[in-house]
Amino acid sequence: MNRSPSNALGQFPPTWVLWARAALLLGAGVLLGFAVNRVHPHGVRFTSFAAPTACALPSGQAGPAAAPAVEVLSLAQVAGLCGDPRALVADARGPQRFAEGHITGAIHLPCASSGVAASAALDQLAGKETLVVYGDGTDDALLVAEELRRRSDRPELRVAVLGGGFAAWSQAGLACSSGPCAGCAVHP
Amino acid sequence: MSRPRTALAILLRLGLGGLLLVAGALKLRDPAGFAVEIANYQLLPALAPYLAAALPVTEIVLGLGLASFPRAWRRPAALGVGLLLLIFALSVASAYLRGINIACGCFGGGGDAIGPLTLLRNLGLLIAVAALWALDRPARPPLAAGPAS
Numbered sequence: 007m008n009r010s011p012s013n014a015l016g017q018f019p020p021t022w023v024l025w026a027r028a029a030l031l032l033g034a035g036v037l038l039g040f041a042v043n044r045v046h047p048h049g050v051r052f053t054s055f056a057a058p059t060a061c062a063l064p065s066g067q068a069g070p071a072a073a074p075a076v077e078v079l080s081l082a083q084v085a086g087l088c089g090d091p092r093a094l095v096a097d098a099r100g101p102q103r104f105a106e107g108h109i110t111g112a113i114h115l116p117c118a119s120s121g122v123a124a125s126a127a128l129d130q131l132a133g134k135e136t137l138v139v140y141g142d143g144t145d146d147a148l149l150v151a152e153e154l155r156r157r158s159d160r161p162e163l164r165v166a167v168l169g170g171g172f173a174a175w176s177q178a179g180l181a182c183s184s185g186p187c188a189g190c191a192v193h194p
Numbered sequence: 195m196s197r198p199r200t201a202l203a204i205l206l207r208l209g210l211g212g213l214l215l216v217a218g219a220l221k222l223r224d225p226a227g228f229a230v231e232i233a234n235y236q237l238l239p240a241l242a243p244y245l246a247a248a249l250p251v252t253e254i255v256l257g258l259g260l261a262s263f264p265r266a267w268r269r270p271a272a273l274g275v276g277l278l279l280l281i282f283a284l285s286v287a288s289a290y291l292r293g294i295n296i297a298c299g300c301f302g303g304g305g306d307a308i309g310p311l312t313l314l315r316n317l318g319l320l321i322a323v324a325a326l327w328a329l330d331r332p333a334r335p336p337l338a339a340g341p342a343s
Binding site: 019024025026027028030031032034035036038039040042043046048049050051052055 | 225226243247269
């Protein structure tokens with residue numbers, strides 16, 4: 007322990023007093039913070055808190071009620087949209103699967119990605135008329151697509167999933183590309 | 195301490211203290227939203243709700259300590275502020291280097307995405323705390339007279 011000299015006025019306290027007082031201030035702040043949070047109307051609930059992901063919508067952020075349901079498109083329909091500048095294709099699978107192969111031009115938006123990534127994906131939808139989400143199959147893509155449908159404030163946007171998922175696409179020998187996932191650092 | 199040094203120390207104390215008070219008060223408006231901001235950093239998501247509850251009031255306590263507490267508590271408050279700002283700076287730098295495009299959350303919900311300017315601001319605040327630490331040093335007691343030879 008460093009024993010600093012102390013004068014009669016106590017202006018030069020030992021180092022341990024400095025650290026103890028700093029710890030006391032920090033501790034008081036933490037305890038007071040928990041107490042205030044407990045009675046705060048917008049306080050965070052420790053047991054039920056879950057960070058929003060692309061598949062979990064925070065309460066009170068539902069999109070337009072009149073928005074049409076998510077469509078399930080056939081392979082031929084999605085293939086027809088490839089290269090269309092008015093369409094955006096999103097891959098809802100994990101980064102490893104995405105790197106192994108994905109529909110050419112697809113962005114990466116797995117279900118486990120953060121709400122921030124989902125919002126960023128919505129930003130890319132500006133000027134687009136159709137969003138097609140695909141996964142390993144149909145159901146996993148539907149989770150993400152329905153979430154994006156709710157988050158979007160554009161009821162005219164057509165949101166769809168690829169029926170059969172990437173497995174069916176790959177089996178049919180349709181256009182794919184592979185390689186590292188540029189956006190995976192954002193949502194590993 | 196000379197007069198310009200005293201004036202600069204007071205300016206830094208009030209500036210940093212006021213900044214912490216404002217930042218804490220803004221975050222305190224919506225702790226649940228702040229928890230999401232913390233979780234978005236993807237560092238310790240399990241701790242996000244606890245940090246969101248504790249940090250705003252801690253900032254307010256430290257801000258008050260820096261700006262208005264007696265001298266015996268000002269240096270401990272400056273030490274706490276330095277530690278807190280160091281953690282904030284490392285978190286922002288980590289998110290920036292990982293390419294995570296998120297709002298800073300430094301002053302409550304929303305705000306601009308973190309970037310070089312956020313990093314520079316945090317660095318500037320750390321330098322300000324270090325300067326205050328050096329300027330607000332208590333007077334060293336006079337050396338005790340040595341044994342007569």
